[in-house]
Amino acid sequence: ALHLAKAQDGKSLEDFQKVYNAIAEKLRDEDEFDGYIGYGPNLVRLSWHVSGTFDKNDNSGGSFGGTYRFKKEADDPANKGLQNAAHFLEPIAKKFPWISHGDLYTLAGVTALQEMQGPKIPWRPGRVDADEKDTPENGRLPDASQDGSYVRHYFGRFGFTDQEIVALLGAHCLGKTHLENSGYEGPWGAATNTFTNEFFVNLLNENWKLEKNEAGNKQYNSEKGYMMLPTDYALVQDGKFRKYVEKYAKDQDAFFEDFKSAYVKLLENGIDFGKLGKAYVFKTLDEQDS
Ligand code: HEM
Numbered sequence: 001a002l003h004l005a006k007a008q009d010g011k012s013l014e015d016f017q018k019v020y021n022a023i024a025e026k027l028r029d030e031d032e033f034d035g036y037i038g039y040g041p042n043l044v045r046l047s048w049h050v051s052g053t054f055d056k057n058d059n060s061g062g063s064f065g066g067t068y069r070f071k072k073e074a075d076d077p078a079n080k081g082l083q084n085a086a087h088f089l090e091p092i093a094k095k096f097p098w099i100s101h102g103d104l105y106t107l108a109g110v111t112a113l114q115e116m117q118g119p120k121i122p123w124r125p126g127r128v129d130a131d132e133k134d135t136p137e138n139g140r141l142p143d144a145s146q147d148g149s150y151v152r153h154y155f156g157r158f159g160f161t162d163q164e165i166v167a168l169l170g171a172h173c174l175g176k177t178h179l180e181n182s183g184y185e186g187p188w189g190a191a192t193n194t195f196t197n198e199f200f201v202n203l204l205n206e207n208w209k210l211e212k213n214e215a216g217n218k219q220y221n222s223e224k225g226y227m228m229l230p231t232d233y234a235l236v237q238d239g240k241f242r243k244y245v246e247k248y249a250k251d252q253d254a255f256f257e258d259f260k261s262a263y264v265k266l267l268e269n270g271i272d273f274g275k276l277g278k279a280y281v282f283k284t285l286d287e288q289d290s
Pocket residue numbers: 041042044045048080081142143144145151168169171172174175176177178179181182183184229231263
């Protein structure tokens with residue numbers, strides 16, 4: 001059965017906006033991380049990785065139980081590099097001990113996306129920390145060396161459509177790959193900390209060459225020094241995916257709208273929020289300055 005979300009006693013929008021603001025202010029303070037990319041992209045990746053373990057067949061994994069806090073999940077080789085995001089969030093968890101880990105990990109991704117000028121992401125609290133025994137086994141996160149049919153099958157486990165898959169992968173406009181984390185090397189040039197539809201524009205406009213990188217892994221490189229994973233490039237090789245790449249390259253608003261919906265579905269997969277009321281939409285720091 002789905003996990004039942006539980007309201008944190010008496011916490012309301014204002015309380016969660018305080019957590020949002022603490023994360024957002026820390027993002028601004030610690031802007032030098034990873035060559036001045038900052039922690040934003042890393043936090044977004046953490047929010048996806050804690051949700052991407054979900055398996056709709058037995059409703060195991062997913063963001064509900066906050067099991068990333070346990071060694072088995074944090075040490076998954078696929079999570080290499082996310083220690084930075086987890087370390088970034090430790091003081092936030094101490095300052096707001098009432099928030100569950102699942103809510104914190106997902107709220108941090110929402111905060112990072114909005115502070116990087118992405119779309120407003122409606123977010124619902126109510127995830128409840130699970131026991132260590134409920135930690136999903138390693139190996140549930142995707143393999144970057146694969147093709148379009150692999151990507152379609154992989155996301156089929158969550159019940160995502162072709163359109164939702166393409167929209168979600170648009171988050172690869174953010175940050176970069178790091179050889180020591182994943183065996184892929186990203187260029188400094190294209191690493192950004194602003195959420196746009198550039199991933200789709202570059203996929204279609206750059207001249208991509210498949211090359212072996214220093215770790216012996218094949219990746220697509222462009223003359224401008226951009227890179228794409230084989231699973232990224234699969235989106236223009238596969239006709240059904242390509243249609244949505246072209247749509248989002250032309251229409252950033254459509255991308256923002258579809259990304260928002262798919263990202264909420266990713267973060268809430270497997271959770272029954274019942275009648276806990278509607279989602280919160282947080283103000284960005286800039287919107288509160290005035
Ligand atoms: C086929 C599915 C996917 C694959 C194979 C994949 C693979 C990867 C790899 C290999 C990296 C580089 C990690 C490193 O070396 O530090 C990466 C980074 C990243 N991924 Fe994905 N990813 C996928 C889907 C997603 C999704 C669905 C999201 C979010 C909605 C996402 C967000 C990110 C972000 C923001 C980064 C940059 C992290 C940083 O700069 O520290 N990815 N991904």
